[in-house]
Amino acid sequence: MRKKLASFMNSKYILIGLSALCLLFIATSFFTDKLTTPLRNAISTVVIPVQRGMNYIGLWISDKYDTLQEISTVLEENKDLQAKVDDLTEENNQLKQDSYELDRLRDLYELDEKYPGYNKVAARVVGTTSGNWYSTFTIDKGSNDGIEKDMNVIAGGGLVGIITEVGPNYAQIKTVIEDNSYVSGMLIDTGDTCIVKGDIELMDTGLIHLSGFANSVTVRNGDKIVTSNISDKYLPGILIGYTKDVTADANNLTQAGYLVPAVDFGHLQEVLIITQKKNS
Amino acid sequence: MKRKIGELILIIFFYLLQVTLGRVIAIGGIKPNLLIILPVLFGFLHGKNEGMYVGFFAGFFYDLFFSGLFGFTSLVFVYIGYCSGIFYQKYEETEMLIPLGLLLAGDFCFGFLSYVGNFLLHNRLNAMYYISRFILPEVVYTLLIAVILYKPVTFLNKHLNPTDKRRISKVD
Numbered sequence: 001m002r003k004k005l006a007s008f009m010n011s012k013y014i015l016i017g018l019s020a021l022c023l024l025f026i027a028t029s030f031f032t033d034k035l036t037t038p039l040r041n042a043i044s045t046v047v048i049p050v051q052r053g054m055n056y057i058g059l060w061i062s063d064k065y066d067t068l069q070e071i072s073t074v075l076e077e078n079k080d081l082q083a084k085v086d087d088l089t090e091e092n093n094q095l096k097q098d099s100y101e102l103d104r105l106r107d108l109y110e111l112d113e114k115y116p117g118y119n120k121v122a123a124r125v126v127g128t129t130s131g132n133w134y135s136t137f138t139i140d141k142g143s144n145d146g147i148e149k150d151m152n153v154i155a156g157g158g159l160v161g162i163i164t165e166v167g168p169n170y171a172q173i174k175t176v177i178e179d180n181s182y183v184s185g186m187l188i189d190t191g192d193t194c195i196v197k198g199d200i201e202l203m204d205t206g207l208i209h210l211s212g213f214a215n216s217v218t219v220r221n222g223d224k225i226v227t228s229n230i231s232d233k234y235l236p237g238i239l240i241g242y243t244k245d246v247t248a249d250a251n252n253l254t255q256a257g258y259l260v261p262a263v264d265f266g267h268l269q270e271v272l273i274i275t276q277k278k279n280s
Numbered sequence: 281m282k283r284k285i286g287e288l289i290l291i292i293f294f295y296l297l298q299v300t301l302g303r304v305i306a307i308g309g310i311k312p313n314l315l316i317i318l319p320v321l322f323g324f325l326h327g328k329n330e331g332m333y334v335g336f337f338a339g340f341f342y343d344l345f346f347s348g349l350f351g352f353t354s355l356v357f358v359y360i361g362y363c364s365g366i367f368y369q370k371y372e373e374t375e376m377l378i379p380l381g382l383l384l385a386g387d388f389c390f391g392f393l394s395y396v397g398n399f400l401l402h403n404r405l406n407a408m409y410y411i412s413r414f415i416l417p418e419v420v421y422t423l424l425i426a427v428i429l430y431k432p433v434t435f436l437n438k439h440l441n442p443t444d445k446r447r448i449s450k451v452d
Contacts (some may be wrong), residue, residue, distance in 0.1 A: 011327075011328040011329050011362070011365070012331070013329075014328075014329055014332055015332060015358065015359075016363050018358045019355060019358065019359075020338075020349075021341075021349070021354075022351040022352075022354045022355035022358065024351070025354065026349050026350065026351040026352055026355070027348050028350075029349055029350035030349060031350060033350075036344075036350045038343060039344070040345065043344060044345075047292070047295075050296060051296055051299065051300055054296050054297075054300040054301070055300040057300075058300050058301045058303070058304045059304070061304065062304045073321055074375070101441055126300070127299035127300055127303075127343070127345070128299055128302060128303050128311075129296050129299070129346050130295070130299060130302075130313075130315065130341075130342045130345075130346065130393065131311075131313070131346070131378065132309070132310055132414050132418055133341070133395075133398055133399075133414065134346070138299070138345055145391075170345075172345065179398075180402075181401070199401075200414075201404075201409060203309060203413075204308075204309075204413075210449075247393050255284075259302065259359065263375070273417025274435060
């Protein structure tokens, strides 16, 4: 009986101890990240290389899966071509993967040409957040490669987001579609400023909020929105997306609507980081 | 000691699966929450202390590369592990529905608390939308994964600790 009581008390004490420890973590991380940064750096040296490998395996599996699905339809249609299909499958897989990569790299190269004024570093996306609420990405370049906080990130023709955290071999990108993201934008032709704001409730539509246009401004569907020159973190002139359904607000002073992001956030694999910062 | 290290490796493995393969297996943008499965199962299979230990480290990794409040997930997972451990003495490991029920309740509570902390306090009052679009799909997907993982984890649990105290106390 005494033993039972002892073990009972024991686990209660552990519970209280661990709760206190967690609360301490929460309290310190509320004010400073001095405590978490060394922890992250230490663990990232072990975890990030493995993550890089596993991410590659994951993409490989999904590529393979897609290819297999295609092959099964071909088999149904052409039973007499079975033998030939089998022969070509293996070669096909490899070539497909190569060509996907080639396409992506070509796109990146074109983008590189589009914003020639800035120096850029390319990186691979190796992970996302654990939860479903935010779509922060982890990339495989860090302070060792010259990445710093507040650098802008672009991909596939437009703005992805901004670097919020840097470790020796990893960095994190806060994307413009995230719920707590605000970017100052402007119409590319007239320079009228507006605010681009992420919203998780619009996730299924693929749109984000656009607001703060003065009422006198004429905005048509499909107008290009770029980062504005009054933003203190984003470099001016990077394409964010295209306007959609901008209408007058109830106060009749401002206009608001939606924005179609230029970047396909669902299939982001490589990004470019602009190594020049706005304030420097 | 061997057991603790084994569990830690398992947690890191699940964490890596979560952040890398999560994106590939997501349905409608919803990833299953693999890390919450561990404290529930280990609490149920090996008692409160084990559940709390696993919960603490699983939550630690969950929060590690996210710039929000560090330690919140740990706190919730520790309590989930503890609650799960209450049922350790009372049920056999073949009663799979008990841990699944615990997982359902735990994941829902965790999702709801995350919603309160991240959105409700920022004046997002549309709770039904968040529950039906994010929390419930995640719970269902996680339960599905847990059904698949239950046997392997019980096997590992036995393997890590050949002398299970519960089985011995059942004999006398």
